[in-house]
Amino acid sequence: MTTSTPPYERLTYLENFGHSLRAASYLYKPTTTEQISEIFKFARQNGLTVTLRGAGRSYNDAALNGGGIVLDIQDMNRILEWNPETGLIKAEPGVTLQKLWQHVLPDGWWPPVVSGTMYTTLGGCLGMNIHGKNNFKLGTIGEQVVEFTALLPTGAEVTCSPTHNGDLFYSLISGMGVLGVFTSVTMKMKKMYSGLLDVHAFPVRNLHEQLNAIAETAPTNDYTVGWLDSTAGGSGLGRGQLHTAKYLHEGDDPDPKKTMQVSYQTLPATMFGVFPKSIIHFFMAPFLINPGVWLVNTAKYVASLREGHYKQPHAAFHFLLDYVPNWEKAYGRDGLIQYQSFVPKETAEAAWTELLTLSHKRGMPSYLGVTKRHRPDKFLLSHAVDGFSLALDFKVTNGSRAPMRDMLRDFDRIVLEAGGRFYFAKNSETTPETAQRFLGQEAVERFKALKRRTDPHNLLESDLFRRVFGGL
Amino acid sequence: MPESKPSAATPLHHCRSAIIVGASSGIGAALTRKLAAEGYLVAAVARRAELLESLCAEINAAHGEKRALPYHHDVTAYDSVPAALQKIVQDLGGLDLFVYNTGIQHHVKADEFDFHKDHAMLAANTLGALAWLNPVAAMFHHLGAGHIVGISSVAGDRGRVGAPAYNTSKAALTTYLESLRNRLARRGVTVTTIKPGFVETDILRSAGTGKKFFWLIDPDQAAEGIWKAIKSRKQTAYVPAQWGLLMLIIRHIPSFIFRRLSF
Numbered sequence: 001m002t003t004s005t006p007p008y009e010r011l012t013y014l015e016n017f018g019h020s021l022r023a024a025s026y027l028y029k030p031t032t033t034e035q036i037s038e039i040f041k042f043a044r045q046n047g048l049t050v051t052l053r054g055a056g057r058s059y060n061d062a063a064l065n066g067g068g069i070v071l072d073i074q075d076m077n078r079i080l081e082w083n084p085e086t087g088l089i090k091a092e093p094g095v096t097l098q099k100l101w102q103h104v105l106p107d108g109w110w111p112p113v114v115s116g117t118m119y120t121t122l123g124g125c126l127g128m129n130i131h132g133k134n135n136f137k138l139g140t141i142g143e144q145v146v147e148f149t150a151l152l153p154t155g156a157e158v159t160c161s162p163t164h165n166g167d168l169f170y171s172l173i174s175g176m177g178v179l180g181v182f183t184s185v186t187m188k189m190k191k192m193y194s195g196l197l198d199v200h201a202f203p204v205r206n207l208h209e210q211l212n213a214i215a216e217t218a219p220t221n222d223y224t225v226g227w228l229d230s231t232a233g234g235s236g237l238g239r240g241q242l243h244t245a246k247y248l249h250e251g252d253d254p255d256p257k258k259t260m261q262v263s264y265q266t267l268p269a270t271m272f273g274v275f276p277k278s279i280i281h282f283f284m285a286p287f288l289i290n291p292g293v294w295l296v297n298t299a300k301y302v303a304s305l306r307e308g309h310y311k312q313p314h315a316a317f318h319f320l321l322d323y324v325p326n327w328e329k330a331y332g333r334d335g336l337i338q339y340q341s342f343v344p345k346e347t348a349e350a351a352w353t354e355l356l357t358l359s360h361k362r363g364m365p366s367y368l369g370v371t372k373r374h375r376p377d378k379f380l381l382s383h384a385v386d387g388f389s390l391a392l393d394f395k396v397t398n399g400s401r402a403p404m405r406d407m408l409r410d411f412d413r414i415v416l417e418a419g420g421r422f423y424f425a426k427n428s429e430t431t432p433e434t435a436q437r438f439l440g441q442e443a444v445e446r447f448k449a450l451k452r453r454t455d456p457h458n459l460l461e462s463d464l465f466r467r468v469f470g471g472l
Numbered sequence: 473m474p475e476s477k478p479s480a481a482t483p484l485h486h487c488r489s490a491i492i493v494g495a496s497s498g499i500g501a502a503l504t505r506k507l508a509a510e511g512y513l514v515a516a517v518a519r520r521a522e523l524l525e526s527l528c529a530e531i532n533a534a535h536g537e538k539r540a541l542p543y544h545h546d547v548t549a550y551d552s553v554p555a556a557l558q559k560i561v562q563d564l565g566g567l568d569l570f571v572y573n574t575g576i577q578h579h580v581k582a583d584e585f586d587f588h589k590d591h592a593m594l595a596a597n598t599l600g601a602l603a604w605l606n607p608v609a610a611m612f613h614h615l616g617a618g619h620i621v622g623i624s625s626v627a628g629d630r631g632r633v634g635a636p637a638y639n640t641s642k643a644a645l646t647t648y649l650e651s652l653r654n655r656l657a658r659r660g661v662t663v664t665t666i667k668p669g670f671v672e673t674d675i676l677r678s679a680g681t682g683k684k685f686f687w688l689i690d691p692d693q694a695a696e697g698i699w700k701a702i703k704s705r706k707q708t709a710y711v712p713a714q715w716g717l718l719m720l721i722i723r724h725i726p727s728f729i730f731r732r733l734s735f
Contacts, residue, residue, distance in 0.1 A: 008613075012615070021481065021482065046555070047558070060483070067562035067566055337483045
């Protein structure tokens with residue numbers, strides 16, 4: 001590794017999850033902390049920056065580093081310690097949620113916080129401080145972490161917990177991977193008495209009903225998530241379907257050993273028993289135009305009018321995004337983006353009424369809407385509020401980029417005025433001004449000070465980091 | 473905190489990036505302006521720092537955002553190229569288009585035989601190009617994408633009485649670009665050879681003292697022609713196009729006639 005021969009053979013185009021952005025980087029896949037130190041040294045000698053990348057499931061530019069180094073940590077994926085008595089697990093950052101739940105469930109445990117896909121890595125989950133459908137109850141994934149070790153760009157190896165190096169604990173988690181590299185994570189799993197959840201599905205007729213229902217069902221449920229028909233306007237604006245779920249108590253499940261088997265949980269590879277799911281996304285593609293999506297959403301709403309009570313395996317309930325493999329490819333050549341806003345419970349309904357109406361008026365309806373209930377947390381770059389979130393997927397087309405960008409700027413204004421926040425794993429167009437405003441000057445200053453302390457030479461950067469903190 | 477990175481690409485704001493080596497004046501400066509106007513983020517590379525700085529300042533002021541970044545560099549500092557390229561690509565956040573435009577021409581009298589003048593022309597026009605084209609080609613080869621443009625010249629099509637080394641430097645560049653095209657086409661990389669005729673630049677002024685030129689165009693017209701060739705991913709383009717026909721004839725003039733001609 002000398003300065004005269006850059007590692008051209010490592011150059012590769014990496015994409016975001018939505019296939020809507022790509023960037024060329026020197027890709028490294030380290031397996032040890034020592035290798036990461038070496039790469040840091042090389043980057044510093046060559047004036048290159050380093051971006052951490054897990055499974056690459058961010059919808060934006062969080063794991064992209066145009067012209068720089070990308071450190072893919074997926075090969076650091078060993079489970080280091082597992083104690084089925086206490087539910088404490090220690091794992092490397094490349095371990096995916098899939099590997100995690102499959103490791104602990106047969107022993108009667110489940111990861112307390114999971115994302116809508118199980119292919120995310122622990123490193124990525126902590127960097128973004130992900131949440132699940134129980135954010136209102138258990139908080140973010142960071143709140144389940146007992147301790148982690150991290151390598152800082154200074155070369156220092158630190159151990160952090162809520163009480164030890166607390167400032168680093170609450171900033172590396174949520175710090176979008178620019179303060180240091182997680183090298184191990186210790187988390188507490190949640191005790192289970194069944195591999196099934198008790199699920200209740202019911203329709204809601206408009207946004208008001210949707211948000212009320214989420215708020216009302218939250219205290220008595222372990223999970224709640226809403227699907228929002230983002231194509232419906234008028235009196236049906238915000239209509240959709242709610243899914244709430246409860247854990248089963250000890251004794252509820254006659255055969256927990258069986259339902260907690262991985263094979264019992266695994267998503268079927270075929271639909272209706274015969275149709276291979278790996279090719280479904282090809283058949284979805286023709287429907288992903290405005291009229292097609294209206295049709296699909298309307299049909300889904302009509303189907304949801306029939307209320308349902310049923311038992312469902314954890315994996316099937318949580319990992320909806322994995323139900324159709326590669327579904328994001330159905331969005332075509334220019335991919336998709338997601339716009340997720342977190343708005344306090346008092347202002348959410350008005351703000352999102354404005355948002356959804358605007359998207360209809362501009363002829364750029366979202367193709368998928370999802371709502372959740374949240375609570376605030378103590379992490380530095382927090383996206384959480386005491387309120388709700390609405391995630392909207394949008395298809396990108398070559399001609400729609402500029403008008404959609406304008407629309408999202410208007411969305412940002414509406415959300416900010418409502419006291420809302422944003423999530424760095426999702427939104428791709430957040431500007432430095434918007435980020436400063438929702439994070440607040442004090443949080444930004446503290447983040448800057450921590451960044452100078454853990455990474456004085458600015459080795460760790462990403463396209464996301466430069467985009468939202470570049471002007472600081 | 474990082475330096476403010478100019479107009480970073482997002483899913484809703486795709487931003488192409490380009491490097492122009494030899495950007496401080498003439499065709500290079502005009503092409504830098506043109507690409508910036510077409511929405512590119514351009515790294516303008518040249519030896520003359522002052523000209524370069526003012527060009528970039530002018531472009532950025534005109535667009536109200538950073539679209540041109542100045543890089544001071546001497547193309548004959550061959551060993552410094554890989555590191556410079558790596559730094560520029562990091563600053564740009566990628567690379568879609570590379571243009572090698574640097575060219576110098578020393579006036580050589582009919583009875584003058586000066587190795588040093590010849591060497592200087594080959595050093596800048598040809599070896600400088602090779603120093604840049606190799607690492608750029610390596611990048612594009614591995615990425616399986618990219619567009620390389622070499623500004624050669626009609627002067628490379630024949631060896632004339634008046635400019636032996638300049639003709640050689642451009643002939644070599646033309647041939648090298650052809651090889652590169654054949655190597656990289658299978659990797660999805662486009663290589664375009666541009667052959668301008670007479671363009672009102674410093675080169676022309678230093679080459680021909682008091683001569684009359686035909687089909688003379690200004691650098692902006694040249695940049696327009698080059699942009700068209702880039703956009704349509706041409707392999708070879710004469711600028712302006714009528715030179716293509718003229719050079720077809722000139723290339724076929726038999727030597728026993730050509731050596732008696734005065735140009």
